[in-house]
Amino acid sequence: MKFLHTADWHLGKALYGRSMLGEQSWFLLHWLLPLLEREKPDAVLLAGDIFDRQVP
Structure with a gap:
């Protein structure tokens, strides 16, 4: 049986007031899905x- 383990995505995180959703979307679409x-x-x-916060 083969498992893929991943953790701590923190979707919705902002760094210095800038949303990271663009980078997170790229990761999901161009790295994780392939x-x-x-x-x-x-x-x-x-x-x-x-998610980065309790309320995404």
């Missing part, structure tokens, strides 16, 4: 903080 298609894991484990 990795999932290539590796074809049986399960994805997403641990840690998905």
